[in-house]
Every structure is written in structure tokens, then in C-alpha cells.
Amino acid sequence: MVCRSVLLRSVAAAVLVASVSACSLWGGRAAKPVAAELGPNVAVLGVRQAWTARVGKIELPLELHVNGNVVTLASSDGVVAALDAKTGSDVWRAMLGEPLSTGPGSDGKTAAVVTRANALVALESGREKWRQQLPAQVFTPPLVAGGRVFVLSSDRSVAAYDGATGRRLWTQQRPGEPLVLRQAGVLLALGDTLVVGLSGRMVGMNPNTGVTQWELPLASPRGTNDVERLVELVGRVSRVGDSVCARAFQASVGCVNTARGAVAWTQVASGSEGIHGDDRAVFGTEGNGVVTAWSRVDGSRLWSMDRYKHRKLTAPLLLGRSIVFGDDSGTVHLVSRDDGAPLNRISTDGSGIAAAPAVASDTLVVVSRNGSVYGFRPD
Known part of the structure; x- marks a missing residue:
């Protein structure tokens, strides 16, 4: 018996989606430990x-996107807002009127979100520019960079869209374990490389074609069933120059050197x-x-x-x-x-x-x- 809050079948993506929850061995929710007194x-x-x-x-994977003094964020019911961090006032605000599955990605000009109906929506100054239907659920906020919008979907596909028109430029899909996390993964721009977390590996792609340039493991699937073998890289990450450090869900923390294409170190960590x-x-x-x-x-x-x-x-x-x-x-x-x-x-x-x-x-x-x-x- 599997706790329903841990496993959810996604019909659109035809995958199982895992979310973070504590379940007992008998299928019920485990008692919550008492928090330490402060x-x-x-x-x-x-x-x-x-x-x-x-x-x-807010009941969605959210990252606060900062561009200069502007912070962009979104709510589960479809409000997307860019706030002036000096005053808290709106730079712009859009009310899409439909629930979202991710928070926004933004380059300061274009913001992009994904709806629960799997629509990728691009906004500029609070107005919808375009939308494209996606083939699977998305839990990682889109990356807006270099005039393009990049999407990491729950079927482990990565796709690029033209930021001005929404035309799909390329898509790449990787096989992997049948479970993915229902939370934000790794998706960032590093110079002329698109860095993506796929299973327990950090992958560098050519942003123009999606071709893999390097691939570095931070964790490997282990165990005898799909739940035990679940391993994903999660956001946020720490980048300093060519060094990118990330966490593999409930497995490890590690850093890679993208210039050398090598893993610098990993340490066991359960977070x-x-x-x-x-x-x-x-x-x-x-x-x-x-x-x-x-x-x-x-x-x-x-x-x-x-x-x-x-x-x-x-x-x-x-x-x-x-x-x-x-x-x-x-x-x-x-x-x-x-x-x-x-x-x-x-x-x-x-x-x-x-x-x-x-x-x-x-x-x-x-x-x-x-x-x-x-x-x-x-x-």
C-alpha cells in the first residue's frame, strides 16, 4: 500500500510523480516529530x-526571480506579479485566471509560467505574448535566457522555445527512472551552456540544439523498488564561475567543475x-x-x-x-x-x-x- 500523498499518477505525462511527505510503513502518515524549542x-x-x-x-514550486530591483513571483491561482524591491509596489501584475503548476522564470523582460493544463505562457509587462501546449506536466519554473524559453518537463524532456513567437526550436528527451519529484529541478544558463538536472546527473547542453556536451553524476539510483531508486537534482543551486553545486534529493550534495567536465566532490546528505x-x-x-x-x-x-x-x-x-x-x-x-x-x-x-x-x-x-x-x- 502506498501513501497517496507520496505517489500520484500523472495521466498526461504517463509517469509517477513523487512529492515530499512522511508516510509510515503501514501506508498512513507518520507522526510529526516535535520541533526543538527556539x-x-x-x-x-x-x-x-x-x-x-x-x-x-502559493502551493506550487516557486523561486523568487530577481532582475535588478525587480522580483517576479506567482500564486497557485494564476496571479503573476513583478514587484519593485525598493517599495513593494507592482511594476506589473497579470491575472491569468487559471491555476499554475510552476512559478515564473524571467529575464527581466519576459516572464514564463506553466499552467496545470500544461500550457507554457509567456508574458511581457503583464500581458500575454504567446502560449504553447506542452506534452507533459512541468514542476520546474521555465528558464528565460538568450531570447529563448527553456522547459524541463516531468517526462524528462527538455525543450527550447523562441521567446518572441513561442515557436518550438528543439526538444530532447532522456530515459530515466519512472518517478520524478513534484518540485523544482535544476535548469540554469551557464555562459553558452544550458545546465539541466536529469535524474541524479548534471547535464550540459548546447542551448541552440539541445545536444549534450557533458554529463556528470552527483548521485546514482539505488534500491529494489521505484521509490527507493528515486534520485533527482533539486533547485536552488550555487554557482561561482565554472563551479556549480547542487543537491541530489535525499542522497548527496556535490559540486562540479563545468570547465573541466569533472565532479569536484560529493558528500552524503539527506535533504x-x-x-x-x-x-x-x-x-x-x-x-x-x-x-x-x-x-x-x-x-x-x-x-x-x-x-x-x-x-x-x-x-x-x-x-x-x-x-x-x-x-x-x-x-x-x-x-x-x-x-x-x-x-x-x-x-x-x-x-x-x-x-x-x-x-x-x-x-x-x-x-x-x-x-x-x-x-x-x-x-
């Missing part, structure tokens, strides 16, 4: 709320959210709420901290001396990059933080599951 907040680093804004409820970092370190939140730092050079563990154990944490953001992440109580935590010591914590509306925090125009931007958007600045 204790009193000692604000070592002063932070103030600068503004708030609203979109609809489901992406990572962030700089040229010195990579930071991640594990599935049990432990926060860990690894050396970017060789993957050695720098420190690990369990103060937030059994809280469901977002992927982190490295911001100056702080690592910033949210939890399922709607609290935003700031801890020291050097040792994980708490620097401050901020409350929101209590509905849970919906996406990894982002920074734009010296403003920390956070969005809740209920669709409240917050801008915070240092005191």
Missing part, C-alpha cells in the same frame, strides 16, 4: 520590515531542498532541520547545527555574514555563516515560508504560503 530571540543583527505586498496562496553558497562554502538545510556547511573546495564539513531540528526549512540564502532560511511556522531565521549561531529571527503571517528567500536592491524578500510578500532591510 528560546528567546536575541537580535544580534538588526532587521526591520520595509514593506509588504500580496499575491494569492530535499536546494543549497546556496559562495567561493568559500556551501550551505544546506537537511530534511530533519539540521543546517550544514561544507567547504566548496573539497566538500569537507565545516560545521553542522541542530537548533532548528524537526522544523521544515526552506533552502538557504547566503547574505553577507548571514545564512537566511524560513520554516513551516512562517519564521525567517538569520544565522552566522561562520558557525550557525543565531543572529535574529523574524515572524511573518504564520502560514509557512513558501520559497527560499531572495535579495534585491539591498532588500531581503520573503513570501509566505498565504501569499504575503515581505521586504526586510538591515537597521
Whole structure:
């Protein structure tokens, strides 16, 4: 017997889609562990709320896209908004009137989302430019780069569309395990290379043709059944020059050197959210709420901290001396990059933080599951 919240058959994609959930061996939901007490907040680093804004409820894979001082995001019911990070006011807002399966990708001019009916929709200044029907479900926000829109679908196909007309330029499909995650994968531009996460491998493609240029494993399928063999790379990723670091779902964290076409290192790690970092370190939140730092050079563990154990944490953001992440109580935590010591914590509306925090125009931007958007600045 399989817990229904873990496995969902996608008719359109003809695949099984796995989502993150805790199920007991008997098919029911396991009891949730009690979260560690936080204790009193000692604000070592002063932070103030600068503004708030609203979109609809968020129950989709969302990444806050930052272009200059503009942050683009979307709600599950079809609201797509570009906000000025200085004020929180709308640069533009579109109400598509249909539910979405992904948040937006944006290059600052064109934004693209995918609806639950598998339509890829391109917007410019809040107006629909074009739409194209896709053959499968999509959970990774589209990548808008180089005048094109790239899509990673749940059938492990990758496709490119002309950003001006929506004409499909090419498509490539790879075989793989029958399960995929119902959350955002890896899809980014790196110079003249399109970098895609396919199963547990990071793949470099020619963005003009889709031809594979290199392929590097961060994790391999293991186990005796489809659930145990599930392995996918998840967003967000940390890129510094030719170094790209990513997490393989519930398996590992690792870095690759794209110039040499080689895996720099991998370390066993049991988490489901992406990572962030700089040229010195990579930071991640594990599935049990432990926060860990690894050396970017060789993957050695720098420190690990369990103060937030059994809280469901977002992927982190490295911001100056702080690592910033949210939890399922709607609290935003700031801890020291050097040792994980708490620097401050901020409350929101209590509905849970919906996406990894982002920074734009010296403003920390956070969005809740209920669709409240917050801008915070240092005191």
C-alpha cells in the first residue's frame, strides 16, 4: 500500500510523480516529530520590515526571480506579479485566471509560467505574448535566457522555445527512472551552456540544439523498488564561475567543475531542498532541520547545527555574514555563516515560508504560503 500523498499518477505525462511527505510503513502518515524549542530571540543583527505586498496562496514550486530591483513571483491561482524591491509596489501584475503548476522564470523582460493544463505562457509587462501546449506536466519554473524559453518537463524532456513567437526550436528527451519529484529541478544558463538536472546527473547542453556536451553524476539510483531508486537534482543551486553545486534529493550534495567536465566532490546528505553558497562554502538545510556547511573546495564539513531540528526549512540564502532560511511556522531565521549561531529571527503571517528567500536592491524578500510578500532591510 502506498501513501497517496507520496505517489500520484500523472495521466498526461504517463509517469509517477513523487512529492515530499512522511508516510509510515503501514501506508498512513507518520507522526510529526516535535520541533526543538527556539528560546528567546536575541537580535544580534538588526532587521526591520520595509514593506509588504500580496499575491494569492502559493502551493506550487516557486523561486523568487530577481532582475535588478525587480522580483517576479506567482500564486497557485494564476496571479503573476513583478514587484519593485525598493517599495513593494507592482511594476506589473497579470491575472491569468487559471491555476499554475510552476512559478515564473524571467529575464527581466519576459516572464514564463506553466499552467496545470500544461500550457507554457509567456508574458511581457503583464500581458500575454504567446502560449504553447506542452506534452507533459512541468514542476520546474521555465528558464528565460538568450531570447529563448527553456522547459524541463516531468517526462524528462527538455525543450527550447523562441521567446518572441513561442515557436518550438528543439526538444530532447532522456530515459530515466519512472518517478520524478513534484518540485523544482535544476535548469540554469551557464555562459553558452544550458545546465539541466536529469535524474541524479548534471547535464550540459548546447542551448541552440539541445545536444549534450557533458554529463556528470552527483548521485546514482539505488534500491529494489521505484521509490527507493528515486534520485533527482533539486533547485536552488550555487554557482561561482565554472563551479556549480547542487543537491541530489535525499542522497548527496556535490559540486562540479563545468570547465573541466569533472565532479569536484560529493558528500552524503539527506535533504530535499536546494543549497546556496559562495567561493568559500556551501550551505544546506537537511530534511530533519539540521543546517550544514561544507567547504566548496573539497566538500569537507565545516560545521553542522541542530537548533532548528524537526522544523521544515526552506533552502538557504547566503547574505553577507548571514545564512537566511524560513520554516513551516512562517519564521525567517538569520544565522552566522561562520558557525550557525543565531543572529535574529523574524515572524511573518504564520502560514509557512513558501520559497527560499531572495535579495534585491539591498532588500531581503520573503513570501509566505498565504501569499504575503515581505521586504526586510538591515537597521
